[in-house]
Amino acid sequence: MSDGRLTGKVALITGAARGIGRACAERFAGEGAFVLVTDIDTEGAAETVRRIGESGARWLELDVRSEADWARAAVEVQRSHRRLDVVVNNAGITGLDLGPQDPEHTTLESWRAVHATNLDGVFLGCRTAIELMKPPGLGGSIVNISSRSGQVGISGAAAYASSKAAVRNHSKSVALYCAERGYAIRCNSIHPGAILTPMWDPLLGEGPAREAAVREFVAEVPLRRMGTPEEVAVMALYLASDESSYVTGAEFVIDGGILAGSVAQPRPE
Numbered sequence: 381m382s383d384g385r386l387t388g389k390v391a392l393i394t395g396a397a398r399g400i401g402r403a404c405a406e407r408f409a410g411e412g413a414f415v416l417v418t419d420i421d422t423e424g425a426a427e428t429v430r431r432i433g434e435s436g437a438r439w440l441e442l443d444v445r446s447e448a449d450w451a452r453a454a455v456e457v458q459r460s461h462r463r464l465d466v467v468v469n470n471a472g473i474t475g476l477d478l479g480p481q482d483p484e485h486t487t488l489e490s491w492r493a494v495h496a497t498n499l500d501g502v503f504l505g506c507r508t509a510i511e512l513m514k515p516p517g518l519g520g521s522i523v524n525i526s527s528r529s530g531q532v533g534i535s536g537a538a539a540y541a542s543s544k545a546a547v548r549n550h551s552k553s554v555a556l557y558c559a560e561r562g563y564a565i566r567c568n569s570i571h572p573g574a575i576l577t578p579m580w581d582p583l584l585g586e587g588p589a590r591e592a593a594v595r596e597f598v599a600e601v602p603l604r605r606m607g608t609p610e611e612v613a614v615m616a617l618y619l620a621s622d623e624s625s626y627v628t629g630a631e632f633v634i635d636g637g638i639l640a641g642s643v644a645q646p647r648p649e
């Protein structure tokens with residue numbers, strides 16, 4: 381492809397076996413990028429590569445929590461591609477399967493587990509990206525997937541909200557650092573609201589109960605629906621591409637209007 385928005389670029393996406401990560405991988409490849417599909421779910425990642433085709437993507441083993449995995453990935457990217465233009469730090473967990481997640485009952489173990497994936501993973505991803513992108517003549521774009529939960533408190537998912545707030549802040553530190561150093565590296569964060577992906581399965585249940593749960597949830601969303609992974613991928617595409625060349629240290633909300641206001645407001649009689 382010669383006229384894609386990412387033609388000639390190499391992009392690494394974490395958590396690309398499903399959901400938002402897979403949608404980014406497919407959209408980026410459709411715009412001409414070569415995509416390094418990474419995840420701890422090897423079957424899902426293989427399926428993402430199969431859907432894209434081996435001329436546009438390959439699987440790379442990478443648990444975002446592991447410093448050694450990131451180091452190995454960096455060596456492999458250098459060896460095979462000699463460049464890395466885009467990193468999407470997307471892998472994330474809610475921790476809701478690890479026990480209670482409210483501020484009173486969260487165990488230290490589960491608090492740390494959530495931060496290990498959501499925050500340490502992003503820190504390591506940014507550090508690796510800087511190393512690979514900083515040589516003169518290269519450069520790149522780092523896209524960190526935070527959440528609307530990084531901008532407000534979430535009483536029942538406190539570790540998740542804390543980790544996502546830290547991702548929002550770290551994205552700005554990375555952006556400023558790279559700008560100060562004269563590295564041609566931009567870093568921005570995306571803040572999705574309720575995007576219908578497998579992450580929601582345990583919360584929504586199945587069958588008619590699922591439909592009822594979605595209906596109840598979207599009643600609080602100004603646009604009255606959940607978002608799609610493809611809608612988030614379009615935002616990531618803009619930030620990954622050179623179209624956003626003057627954008628760094630910024631945050632992009634995609635939440636159907638949830639953060640625009642409060643549900644507690646006076647209503648006409």
Ligand SMILES: NC(=O)c1ccc[n+]([C@@H]2O[C@H](COP(=O)([O-])OP(=O)(O)OC[C@H]3O[C@@H](n4cnc5c(N)ncnc54)[C@H](O)[C@@H]3O)[C@@H](O)[C@H]2O)c1
Pocket residue numbers: 394395396397398399400401418419420421424442443444445470471472473497525526527528529571572573574575576577578579580
């Ligand atoms: N879906 C939403 O409503 C929503 C809202 C806000 C933010 N987000 C964020 O978007 C990102 C993607 O969410 P999603 O909804 O697609 O989730 P998902 O659960 O469908 O997919 C997450 C992927 O990350 C992978 N992953 C988990 N731990 C990993 C690790 N240690 N190393 C590598 N991969 C790992 C999983 O295997 C999975 O494939 C997450 O960071 C999430 O917090 C999602």
